[in-house]
């Protein structure tokens with residue numbers, strides 16, 4: 001998780017040390033604190049950018065009172081300011097709040113908990129006001145779409161219609177901390193991009209970067225992904241802006257139930273069917289299913305997919321994304337003449353997708369030379385045992401200290417020599433900054449949006465085979481579809497049946513995509529996008545316009 005940068009403009013060395021000490025106490029949210037003693041230094045630091053929040057003493061050697069606040073706002077209008085004040089300056093601090101400061105804190109009366117909450121909420125408020133749509137991921141999703149639309153000569157009316165989601169819901173929701181008197185307020189979202197050809201489908205993400213823009217990008221990708229797979233769904237996505245590692249299991253349950261009840265009018269087995277995504281899992285799906293079922297008065301397992309098997313979850317759903325990715329790696333390897341028995345792979349992310357992809361690659365004889373999680377990367381050119389890694393993570397929580405390899409940073413790991421690179425963690429990993437140093441022959445995207453448009457073009461020129469996210473990670477939603485079909489028909493399929501259907505659907509989509517890429521002389525991502533978009537456009541046009 002990226003730490004927040006706190007700029008403290010405070011001339012009292014004692015106060016600065018006390019506040020810095022309090023901010024360093026946080027576990028769930030990390031703060032980097034930079035402090036300066038004069039307003040001039042503060043403003044020149046703000047000019048360099050990257051500051052998430054300012055803690056401002058109004059009385060400084062080179063500026064006094066409200067003027068200090070006004071000059072900070074002028075230098076950085078969208079950076080939240082929390083005023084630090086003494087008991088004698090309360091009126092002035094209150095005026096600063098009236099003029100737009102987020103809050104004030106009285107020095108000498110602050111405790112660490114209050115300080116951290118105030119700083120976190122200040123950042124959150126400004127983000128809610130200015131940056132809901134302004135997300136790099138949404139820009140990427142729109143750019144990819146516009147590029148594909150231009151190449152395929154998409155009807156202008158349809159293009160405008162698809163550029164933004166059809167329905168969005170933003171909620172704020174409270175949940176009680178285990179410390180009973182403490183209530184946390186967080187932002188939640190559900191976005192439905194396309195309601196043309198069936199219910200909407202897509203995961204729910206719990207992560208501290210979630211915003212309306214990010215969820216909308218993910219919902220748009222779900223539309224293309226489902227259409228590319230010929231699944232009868234439109235794209236959706238949901239999320240809550242929270243770091244799930246900073247809450248207890250009880251807190252997570254209360255949060256999930258409240259979030260579900262806030263979006264309950266939007267979801268349903270024929271309307272919109274959530275599933276797991278980053279930061280959520282089968283247990284979270286079970287709580288959503290239970291909350292929904294309590295509302296309607298009977299059990300409705302088909303309101304979610306990716307739920308536990310005992311509640312009607314599908315066999316093979318948990319590992320479906322990783323398994324599907326490896327089915328497609330086999331296809332792509334055949335295409336570029338790569339022998340998987342003698343190949344090496346680097347897998348970024350050791351969550352559900354990354355760990356299963358690594359396991360299935362290992363089963364095919366590929367040597368896994370590096371893996372990573374949020375804490376660290378582990379590199380061993382002789383090969384890592386995926387079973388041993390999984391056992392270690394089970395026991396220790398993270399990969400830190402894994403004995404049979406060398407620790408590497410996330411950036412170093414992406415640049416290691418290997419045949420196959422599997423980004424299966426966050427978005428925005430392969431960018432203009434590092435693409436020249438990426439050494440793989442095959443980039444198999446498990447994560448959504450790991451590669452920027454700029455990096456894409458370089459990879460294409462260099463002849464790296466890109467298995468794009470909407471194809472590469474579509475195994476998850478495909479088995480979600482099987483789960484929904486089994487649920488709505490009260491059927492139970494065997495694992496063999498599920499895997500063979502999955503294989504058929506994925507390889508068919510792969511072949512259609514490759515045919516288009518070759519015929520139109522375009523990169524594989526654009527070909528996959530066009531395959532999806534074309535189907536959506538046809539469906540839109542044939543339904544016609546109401547009224």
Ligand code: GLU
Nearest residue numbers: 202203275277476477480
């Ligand atoms: N969250 C997964 C994805 O991004 C799965 C969605 C689903 O199963 O509905 O594709």
